[in-house]
Amino acid sequence: MTRVEMAVEVRDAVAEDMSQVCDIINHFIETTWFNFRTQPQTSEEWLSEWERYRQDYPWLIATEGDEVVGVAYSAPFKLREAYHWCAEVTVYVSPKCHSRRVGTALYERLIPTLQEQGYHTVVALIALPNPASVALHEAFGFEPASKLRHVGFKLGEWHDIGFWQRILTDVDAEPAPTRQVDEVS
Numbered sequence: 001m002t003r004v005e006m007a008v009e010v011r012d013a014v015a016e017d018m019s020q021v022c023d024i025i026n027h028f029i030e031t032t033w034f035n036f037r038t039q040p041q042t043s044e045e046w047l048s049e050w051e052r053y054r055q056d057y058p059w060l061i062a063t064e065g066d067e068v069v070g071v072a073y074s075a076p077f078k079l080r081e082a083y084h085w086c087a088e089v090t091v092y093v094s095p096k097c098h099s100r101r102v103g104t105a106l107y108e109r110l111i112p113t114l115q116e117q118g119y120h121t122v123v124a125l126i127a128l129p130n131p132a133s134v135a136l137h138e139a140f141g142f143e144p145a146s147k148l149r150h151v152g153f154k155l156g157e158w159h160d161i162g163f164w165q166r167i168l169t170d171v172d173a174e175p176a177p178t179r180q181v182d183e184v185s
Contacts, residue, residue: 008069008097010105012181013059018046020068021061024094033159034127036152049075055180057087058113062102069094072106074114077123085120085175091136103136111140115168118178122168127152128160142166 013021026040050059053075062070072091077083089110093102114122124142126133142164150158169175 008062008064008100008102008105010060010062010109013050013054013061013071013073015047015050017061017068017071018050019043021071021092022046024068024071024092027095028092033152033154033157034130034133036127036154036159036161038154055182056117056178058110058117058181060106060110062093062097062106064097069097070102070106072103072110074110074122077121085118085178086123087114087119087121088123088125089114090124091133098132104139107136107140111166111168113181113184116179116184117181118169118176120167120169120171120175122166124164126162126164128162134162134164137164137166140166 022041022043022045025035025046028035029037029040050073053059053073057074057076059073060071061068070091070093072089074087074089077086077088089107091103091106091110111122122142123145124133124137126137128147143166145163145165147160147162149160151161152159
């Protein structure tokens, strides 16, 4: 049977997406070291996270028909006030859609949205080794900033995490307040 390729569409996440988001991310929790959680999450946990951050940080979904095939979201890097202009970004793509540029489609919208909102820096934490994630982030101008060795033990071995970062603005002066997601295009 030949599969008909459907176009992937990127849109803002809504509450009804969180069950499928949960399924995608739980796959990585249960089968890889890419996510350092060891227990699956619930849809309610994802709904709570989305509700907590969605006004200030974009959450995007890639769909193929009615199916969620990827998610990219952002959140505070740290909660102390001086970090306000730095966002952490994350992307997960359904295993059946790897190598189809779903992550690229998501980041093509997520990164410019954060820049338009007034964020100065974006940071990605990548559990290593993960060459696909490294390649995606570097394709979007992220540069390696540091690596912490042997910080997570999962699936019978120690894993490192790498920090990648991208500076979004040239502003060296005091930044303006960031704008909410619905205030930007």
